[in-house]
Amino acid sequence: MAFEPDAAAAAGPSRARRAGAGGMGPLKALAGFLFSLALTFLGLLAITFFIGREIPIDPVLAAVGDRAPPAVYQAERLKMGLDQPRIMQFVRFVGAMSTGDFGTSVSTGKPVLEDLKRVFPATLEMATLGIIIGMVIGIPMGVYAASRRGSLMDQAIRVVGLAGYAVPAFWLGLVGLALFYARLKWVGGPGRIDVFYDDMVQPVTGLMLVDSLLAGETEIFWNAVSHIVLPAAVLGFFSLAYIARMTRSFMLDQLAQEYITTARVKGVPERLVIWRHAFRPILVPLITVCGLSYAGLLQGSVMxxxxxxxxxxxxxxxVALLNADMSAVLGSTVVIGAVFIAINKISDVLYRVLDPRAR
Structure with missing residues (x-):
């Protein structure tokens, strides 16, 4: 009888230690995630800074002009800290970035951060619409191609996927403008809206479609739709091609599994076999594919x-590159890289949430 209290006493601390370890698990995971995020961002800053310094562009000359007196040039150079060692310049750069100081744009004369807040929503709006087009069309295309492997439609979808890799973006954009805008008049021309509507909508979110609806300006909303539909469709085509190819590949792997054969032998309808038994397991890797595609649209929409x-x-x-505006170039590069990192990390988190095996 004396053995039982001793066993309970021995089990108590062990159980407490396990409970404490379990409680510290999420905190350790969060700390590891934040450390990884900070380290990745620091690496991004380092690559951006040191490559930017190797570009054969003199930021001082871009700021003061090529006719500035030597004294003015030297004063601006000292102000930028370019007389200091490269590592000290990097430390200063990281410190400024951490406080939101991206410098002043030579092109606009405004703080770079203010310019980025103005222009980034336009890219976000177009890329978001592009990834929606890519997902809504690309995923069903990939599923259909895998379920009809070797058919004529499968071959056609594979050709579309290859075209997404082979066709240059600038060529497709120019052809789209020439056909749908200049000839058929189906869409609006370059720009977000017609010049007539400039400054008629108060920016709230920076997204023209959202702000025009918030202001009750339905005419401006449809004008903005006519302008965004073509560039978003061009971006969506490249996203669609990638997503369709990856979806087809994932589905082919699942359809070859034994449990799919078992479901078919049991008489499960083909629609349920495809969408319930085969498609659900690929949702997790498909989220990663769509996330990376979205990040690619955000950073690859320059052309x-x-x-x-x-x-x-x-x-x-x-424009910043053409004007040798290095503050704007570095600031833009950091923002694009930060968005790519953020989307990648969010995809990783969703991967772990949806797939218990990855936790």
């Missing part, structure tokens, strides 16, 4: 924005 005169971060970055 599309230039062709369609879209006032987004890609167009802003292009």
């Amino acid at each position: 599309i924005e230039t062709i369609f005169s879209w006032p987004g971060i890609g167009n802003y970055l292009t």
